[in-house]
Amino acid sequence: MWNYENRLEFPVNIKEPNAKLAQVIISQYGGPDGEMGASMRYLSQRYSMPYKEVAGLLTDIGTEELAHLEIVAAIVHQLTRNLSMEEIEKSGFAPYYVDHTVGVWPQSAGGFPFSASQFQVTGDPITDLTEDLAAEQKARTTYDNILRLIKDPDVCEPIKFLRMREVVHFQRFGEALRITQDHLDSRNFYAFNPAFDRCEDCDDK
Amino acid sequence: MANNETMCQKDQLLHDIGIVGFVLIELGLYLDTHPFDRNALEYFNHYSRIKQQMTKEFSMKYYPLTLELAESGKEWRWGAAPLPWEGGCV
Numbered sequence: 142m143w144n145y146e147n148r149l150e151f152p153v154n155i156k157e158p159n160a161k162l163a164q165v166i167i168s169q170y171g172g173p174d175g176e177m178g179a180s181m182r183y184l185s186q187r188y189s190m191p192y193k194e195v196a197g198l199l200t201d202i203g204t205e206e207l208a209h210l211e212i213v214a215a216i217v218h219q220l221t222r223n224l225s226m227e228e229i230e231k232s233g234f235a236p237y238y239v240d241h242t243v244g245v246w247p248q249s250a251g252g253f254p255f256s257a258s259q260f261q262v263t264g265d266p267i268t269d270l271t272e273d274l275a276a277e278q279k280a281r282t283t284y285d286n287i288l289r290l291i292k293d294p295d296v297c298e299p300i301k302f303l304r305m306r307e308v309v310h311f312q313r314f315g316e317a318l319r320i321t322q323d324h325l326d327s328r329n330f331y332a333f334n335p336a337f338d339r340c341e342d343c344d345d346k
Numbered sequence: 347m348a349n350n351e352t353m354c355q356k357d358q359l360l361h362d363i364g365i366v367g368f369v370l371i372e373l374g375l376y377l378d379t380h381p382f383d384r385n386a387l388e389y390f391n392h393y394s395r396i397k398q399q400m401t402k403e404f405s406m407k408y409y410p411l412t413l414e415l416a417e418s419g420k421e422w423r424w425g426a427a428p429l430p431w432e433g434g435c436v
Contacts, residue, residue, distance in 0.1 A: 147411050147427050148360060150368065154433040198378040205371060215431035309375065316379035 143204070150208040151302040155219035155295045160234035163220035164250060165290060169213045169303070171247025171255035174279040176213055176303075180206035182260035182276060189264040189336040192324055195317045202310050209306065212299055214245045220296070265334045267325075270318040277311035356408050357434055363404060363411070366397045 169175045183203035190196040221234070221243040229238050236252065247255035261272055284304035291297050326332050333340045373390045380386060405415035409427035416424035428434075 144412060144414075146367075147409070147424075147430055148364065148367075149430045150364070150371070152361070152364065152434065153431070194378060194381065198375065201375055201378055205375075211431065215433070218431050219433055309372070313375050313379055320379065 143207075149212055149215060150205070151212055151299050153212060153215040153219060153295075153299050155216065155293070157293060157295070158222055158224050158228070159220050159293065159296075160224055160228060160232035162291065162293075162296060163217045164232075164234060164237065166213065166220070166287060166296075166300070167217050167245070167248060168250035169280070169283060169287070170210065170217060170245065172249030172251075172253075172283070173259045174276065174283050175247070175249070175255070176206050176210040176280075177247050177255050178259045179276060179280060180204075180210060181257065182262070183273065185260075185262045186269045186273070189262070190266055190269070191335045192266070192321060195266070195270070195320055198313060198317050202313065205306065205310075209303055212303060216296060216299060217245050218243075264336055266321050266336055267318070267330060270314055270321060273314045274311060274318065277307045277314060281307035281311070356404075359400065359404050359408075360434070363397065363400050366393050366400060369393045370397055 171177050180203050183199045183206065187196045187199040187203070190199060224234070224243060229235055237248075240246075249255075260276070261269070263269055263272075281304055284300055284307065287300055288297065288304065291300065321335075322330050325335065370390065370393055373386055373393070377383065377386055377390060401411050402415060405411050410416035410423050413424060416422075418424070
């Protein structure tokens, strides 16, 4: 289960609305490498993770991603707060506005809706963890791309924080992959899938 | 806005809770993959106690940060708390 803490993991206090920026940052809400996909990926992969310490890490990183989802939503919300009709038309926000007004809906910067096909649960620990490593780098690249488009320090600071967390998660997933491999046959990590196959000769802890 | 000094203390305390809370998140992930690191365990225990005290103090003085700290008198305090995504007046 989960408990809610009534605060953001990192503060968001944006004074100047900017609908143009909101349209690119929303990609980290519901886009292909965004926080919604990240949290759903890790929280769904836990069930087929045979090693308790790694399953625990998936829960904790998946939980932190939910806090990041909320930070991204807060940024988009504050960037689109108190917009005039003129600003909506001028900034190219009208296509989003016509469906969602200034609500926060999970889509990519290009307008594609969030989809579970943006992530995988293969049920194979090595494959899943390798995807997780790539996912953290893809999210880091997206934040780097976003940072090149931002001038406002009120928006920069929380985005820099989120970017930094991708790097830390990448590090932890690297350790999780090593822990997983330590449980397996070093001559052939792929000899069997520890989440599915039964292997009598193996040291299956 | 009625009382600027209270506002400042409130924001300061919330800011500090954010810092200590982050330390715990970071140490928590580290300990998931380094479960026997004694220094990290000591840090975690230390900051965990501080975070609990600060969260309790904040919730009593201003508004509840967690449901279990939402004990209320006449009005349901959990529902009256500000929404975190609206930002503060830092």
